[in-house]
Amino acid sequence: MSIICIANQKGGVGKTTTAGALAEGLSEQKKRVLLVDWDPQASLTISMGYNPDNLKLTSYDVLTSVIRDNGQYSLGDVTLKTHNPNIDLVPANVELSQAQLDLVNAFTRELVLKDMIKSVRNKYDYILLDCLPSLGLLTINALSAADSVLIPLQADFLAMKGLAMLMTTIMRVQEKINPSLKILGILFTMTNSRTLHSREVIEVTKKAFGDRIRVFSTSIPTSVRFKEAPAAGMTILNYAPNTDGAEAYRELAREVLHEKS
DSSP, X not given: OEEEEEOOSSSSSSHHHHHHHHHHHHHHTTOOEEEEEEOTTOHHHXXXXXXXXXXXXXXXXXXXXXXHTOOOXXXXXXXXXXXXXXXXXXXXXXXXXXXXXXXXXSTTGXXXXXXXXXXXXXXXXXXXXXXXXXXXXXXXXXXXHOSXXXXXXXXXXXXXXXXXXXXXXXXXXXXXTOTTOEEEEEEEEEEOTTSHHHHHHHHHHHHHHTTTSOEEEEEEEOOTHHHHHHHTXXXXXXXXXXXXXXXXXXXXXXXXXXXXX
């Protein structure tokens, strides 16, 4: 079983798209996957076909139960089925934004999500944690609970410059909280191989980090289909299964599986 945190403090780099599509790609390889929406914006919840405003229980209810140590809710109580029998979802809604404040005074505040996951670890082959665009306590919790972190990175220079800050946070978590945390790799998203800019960003990143961090050979191309899919409550592999974007995420899933083997 492997827990993968999908993180980048910059928004709009494809974290949620990657979480949903990677889950679908892994499921095509006969793997059982749990998606955990760890973002108050609840984009992953929406992408999997649920309206966050209509949910009675979410990841926040389990978080508060763990903080209060009252045993009221576990992840199994809030887990939802999806269109794919091999993929389950722990949903979120805006209530999760309160968690940043709740965690401040919590005992072992960096390990709350790790405690939440304990009860379901053995039910899945992969658990994917979709993080919010922040390096606050919610993301620290995800890094502390994970076995590895996958970093989606948009192929532009501004996105690349923020990578150093994320790397510093990851190293601090490795040193202080989760020494077994590994960097699974950098995944380039929204790439356009026909533009010099995309090619230069990828090359510069490989030169700067490639000797220390894996850069996935798969890159995700720009496509309007990625914006259309969530509105339909689907991932790209369901919405447009024969597109280059869908095939790219299938290839990513194969790379991730090869890493584990």
